Amino acid sequence: MNAKPGSTIIAARVLVCCPGRNFVTLIIQTDDGVTGYGDATLNGRERAVASYLQDHVVPMLIGRDAHRIEDLWQLLYRGAYWRRGPVTMTAIAAVDVALWDIKAKYAGMPLYQLLGGRSRDRLLVYGHATGRDVEETLDAIAELKEQGYEAIRAQSGVPGLGKIYGVSESGQAYEPAAGDLPTEEAWDTTSYLRHVPTLFEAIRLRFGDALHLLHDAHHRLSPNEAAQLGRRLEPYQLFWLEDVTPADNPESLRRVRSQTTTPLAIGEVFNSLFDCKLLIQEQLIDYIRASIVHAGGITHWRRIAEFAAIYQVRTGCHGATDLSPITMGCALQVGAWLPNFGIQEHMPHQTPIEEVFTADYRFESGYMYCGESPGHGVVVDEEAAKRFPYKRAYLPVNRLQRDGTMWDW
Ligand code: GCO
Numbered sequence: 001m002n003a004k005p006g007s008t009i010i011a012a013r014v015l016v017c018c019p020g021r022n023f024v025t026l027i028i029q030t031d032d033g034v035t036g037y038g039d040a041t042l043n044g045r046e047r048a049v050a051s052y053l054q055d056h057v058v059p060m061l062i063g064r065d066a067h068r069i070e071d072l073w074q075l076l077y078r079g080a081y082w083r084r085g086p087v088t089m090t091a092i093a094a095v096d097v098a099l100w101d102i103k104a105k106y107a108g109m110p111l112y113q114l115l116g117g118r119s120r121d122r123l124l125v126y127g128h129a130t131g132r133d134v135e136e137t138l139d140a141i142a143e144l145k146e147q148g149y150e151a152i153r154a155q156s157g158v159p160g161l162g163k164i165y166g167v168s169e170s171g172q173a174y175e176p177a178a179g180d181l182p183t184e185e186a187w188d189t190t191s192y193l194r195h196v197p198t199l200f201e202a203i204r205l206r207f208g209d210a211l212h213l214l215h216d217a218h219h220r221l222s223p224n225e226a227a228q229l230g231r232r233l234e235p236y237q238l239f240w241l242e243d244v245t246p247a248d249n250p251e252s253l254r255r256v257r258s259q260t261t262t263p264l265a266i267g268e269v270f271n272s273l274f275d276c277k278l279l280i281q282e283q284l285i286d287y288i289r290a291s292i293v294h295a296g297g298i299t300h301w302r303r304i305a306e307f308a309a310i311y312q313v314r315t316g317c318h319g320a321t322d323l324s325p326i327t328m329g330c331a332l333q334v335g336a337w338l339p340n341f342g343i344q345e346h347m348p349h350q351t352p353i354e355e356v357f358t359a360d361y362r363f364e365s366g367y368m369y370c371g372e373s374p375g376h377g378v379v380v381d382e383e384a385a386k387r388f389p390y391k392r393a394y395l396p397v398n399r400l401q402r403d404g405t406m407w408d409w
């Protein structure tokens, strides 16, 4: 269906760059010079989404009306026939976000105004404290408290294990994908389960009860182990315990939920409402972590969030540094509006990312503030991006220390 002049998509291109880590960006232009930017980054599988967009989606966009966001979403979702999945849903998200950016720019408004306007002045965020041992994690928490964080995710190395995912080696962020091939780490659940309660006991002893504390088990536990951990952490009153079991099997959470009142969060690897449906409907979780970039863009993510609201589940969007500033900008725009916003993950991007992405959001004293410029508030410098070509990079994988069995990392 062709568009009237003034809102026709005349160009769309995919940009893959690595200003510190790899990002995929979709850029859409209309015939009257409005440009929209969408994030299409799928950490460790970046080029799969770039090809999906370049080879299969971009040709379908040219000549279409940029304002028909819903219709284009349906075209790309239903039209693909092969539904869902991270690659497809990330590609659709990039188109969707770029079009919302364009629509808001046409309106001359920040995106949250198009969704219904503000529900709050600022957004509570949580920072990451990690250390090789409990003492280092306590020091990291003290630093974040200095910066004003009221909510902190705490991880630490486990005695008897070497470096594990989720814990930095040198005070830097723990997760920038490093090797040209994934490195292998060693894991032992018994040592981990013994250790984690001692970490939270030490945190409460030193910092008292006021701080909101979070912890990420990163999909490594069985339902029964997760239930044990949830129970043992109850005295420390966590804000949430994240990704306790592998995300594939939502029924697992029934066992965990019936055994512990520690609040549960899950969903950073989800890409569709159908991944979250049972968890939300049965109120097996307190926070849904799906992100706009991996869950079909604003159009689909909004359906997840509004469905969650019916069951008193709040949002806690994934916000690791492998999601580009565009996704953070969008999370803050929708978070400013969404009645059941819960909290936003905040891991500041590292330099030189600001040479490519300019964002109008800001962090101040434990909260983030979305910007007021038209659109989602993040623009991309395509010329600067050329200085940072794609570099294949992976996060580590995990094997059981005991016998080398492949495990969740
Ligand atoms: C989190 C996450 C991330 C992911 C990463 C994978 O809670 O922020 O678990 O660190 O592991 O985004 O690409």
Ligand code: MG
Binding pocket: 216, 218, 242, 243, 268
């Ligand atoms: Mg996580």
